[in-house]
Amino acid sequence: MKRASRSRVSRTQLAAALGVAALFATTACSADVSASGSGSTVPGTLLVGGDNGSPTFTRNFNPFSANKRNLTTYMYEPLAVVNNLDGKATPFLASSVEQPDTSTVVYHVRQGVKWSDGKAFGAEDVRFTFDLMKKNAALDTLGAWQHIKSLSVSGDTVTFHLKTADAPAAQVLDQVLIVPEHIWKDVKNPATWTNPNPVATGPFTLDTFTPNQYTLAKNATYWQADKVQVKKIVAPAANSNLDIVNNGYDWAYTFMSDVDSTWVKADVKHNSYWYPPGGTVSLLPNLTKAPFDNLDFREGLSYALDRDKIADKAEQGYVKAAGQTGLLLPNYQDWLNSSIADDGKITQSTSKALAAFKKAGYTRRGGKLVDSAGKQLTLSITTANGWSDYLRGVQVVRQELSAVGIKVNLNQPQAAAYQESLQNGDFDLIMGSFGGSGSLYQDYNNLLNSGFKKAVGTGTSANFERYGNAATDALLAKFKATTDTAEQRKIVDRLQQVVHDQLPAISLFYGGLWGLSSDKNFTGWPTGKNPYASLMTWGSTPLLVLTHLQRAN
Structure with missing residues (x-):
């Protein structure tokens, strides 16, 4: 995780948090691919099942817009x-990066890019993009500023001076999509502009557009065009699982029940899937409320649960139960704290659960877990309506808590109301997720930083359980201020111990990244044996995939 000057940067990613359960919406309509044909013809x-209409497309290719077409990021580069x-990074519009100290980041902008x-691309476009975000805060979706x-430009070098010692900040700067000054300087309202005819540096340009489908064409002048074997990308507005299976898709991101008998069976020779962990799905206790603010009580909840059973039911065996270290495994296997037993896995134990509940003031009588007044413990668990894997998991959680004598009510608000409950702290226990940003610092910071605890309710996407501990804050501050890998490992060991011992979140199972691919027309897809990227079809990840694929015929 130490930053250095080299052509291939090795560091962790700071990205928007992944909603591991929120899959692309699907529709029963059939995809219309007749205009351009499918990848098989x-x-x-x-x-690619990389975008979905609602039910049709709007022509918005503004890379800063939350409502942009997903394939915008196949055209614009960071x-x-x-x-x-x-967390490993590949330079794109920067040929290399240096971090001479924790408050300075230096990018050497790639030459020869158009x-x-x-028009020629250059360092002034980078400065313009960041200045544009400073003047229009709505564009700064990653919080770069x-x-x-301050920042300065000298020749092909852009130097960022940070406000504090802030080693992870470079990961934010990395991922800003760069726009052309000669186009955007005359845009009156860049936040609302739909950018219908995008001018970009990336491997593809907009080809055709209709409300039901759009296509991208290979950018013949792309600076690494020799690595791009795809000539055209077809993105239909309708991408139901039935469409994906029956219409011969090459690439999609969606969860399919019994994927072997659906997607794989449709073309046994060519179709495959890869579901690496993309986040840790957890029970988040409201730490501002009794009895959830009691560690003994949280230990009782933790020991009462059979993670393997929950994972198998929730994700149909495609992902594993999560350990209680806060690490995504096997992604960060080599960062595991060796002093934590069994990789942080918590084994269900009714006796240990009841012992912990007793310390918290609850005993089992007549099959019910009751307080000192003999009143049965009743709690509620909130999950979003329609998030089927969360619901399947929480149903097992309810069964297992009921088995120790707790009465459990389930709340299933619509997604918008669920998000409000997270923000406002209107829950006892709530199904949520953390991690998966590609940055160990950011994963732990989002979960544990008490500054986020104070900000929830104002739009923050972190620390919904409202954890706060001064010693943990100090650890995070040290993590932020160092680029020394040995020091980082010591800090991560201690942060794992915090998550394991203090149970700010009760980890259940890993949320999968539901990638489907076919090697009938293209080979070189990411796999467990070649995990150079995930199979996500949005964000900048596809740039890695599209520069790796090779024609199969």
Whole structure:
């Protein structure tokens, strides 16, 4: 995790938190691929389930917009693309990066790059993009200017001076999508502009657009065009699981029940799937409320649960039960704290659960867990309506807590109301997730930083359980201020111990990244044996995939 000057940067990613249960919405309509043909009929064409209409597409390719078309990021590039699985970064519009100290980041901008309209790309475009975000805060979706004090340009070098010692900030800067000054300087309202005819540096340009489907064409002047074997990408507005299976898709991201008898069976020779862990699905206790603020009580909850059974039911055996270290495994296997037994796995034990509950003031009488007044313990668990894997998991949780004598009510609000409950602390226990950003610092910081505890209710996406501990804050501050790998490992060991011992979140199972691929037309897809990226079809990850694929015929 130590930063250095080199052509291939090795560091962790700071990215938006992954909603591991929120899969692409699907529709019963059939995908219309007749205009361009599917990947199986037109050589060099990739049929991708990478975007969904609602039910049709709007022509929005503004890379800063929350409502942009997903394939916008197949056209625009950041300074570096980070593999969210392990934090390793590949330079794109930056040829290399240096971090001479923890408050300075230096990017050497790649030479010889052109915008898709033929204009030269340069360091001034990088400065313009960051200045544009400073002037229009709505564009700064990654919060880059929370870290930047100033920036300067000298030749092909862009230097960022940070507000504090802030080693992880570079991971934010890496991922900002760069736009052309000669186009955007005349845009009156860049936050609402739909950018219908995008000019970008990336491997693809917009080809055709209709409300039901759009296509991208290979950018012939792309700076690494020799690595791009896909000539055209077809993105239909309708991408139901039935569409994906029956229409010969090359690439999609979606959960399918019994994927072997659906997706794989449709083309046994070519279709495959890969579901690496993308986050830790957990029970988040409201630490501002009794009895959830009592560690003994949280230990009782933890010991009462059979994680293997929960994982198997929730995700149909495709992912594993999660350990209680806060690490995604096997992604960060080599960062495990060796002093924590069994990789942090918690084995169900009714006797240990009842002993812990007794310390918290609850005993079992007549099959019921009761307080000192003889009143049965009743609690509620909140999960989002329609998030089927969360619901399957929480149903097992209810069964297992009921088995020790707790009465459990389930709340299933719609997704928007669920998010409000997270923000406002309107819950006892709530199903949620953490981790998967590609940055160990960010994963732990989002879960444990008491500053986020104070900010919840104002739009923050972290520390929903409202954990706060001064010693843990000090550890996070040390983590933020060092680039020394040995020191980082010592800190991560201690942070794992915090999550394991203090149970700010009760880890249940890993949320899968539901990637489907076919090697009928293209080979070189990411796999467990070659995990250079995940199979996510949005964000900058596809840039890694699209520069790896090879034609199969």
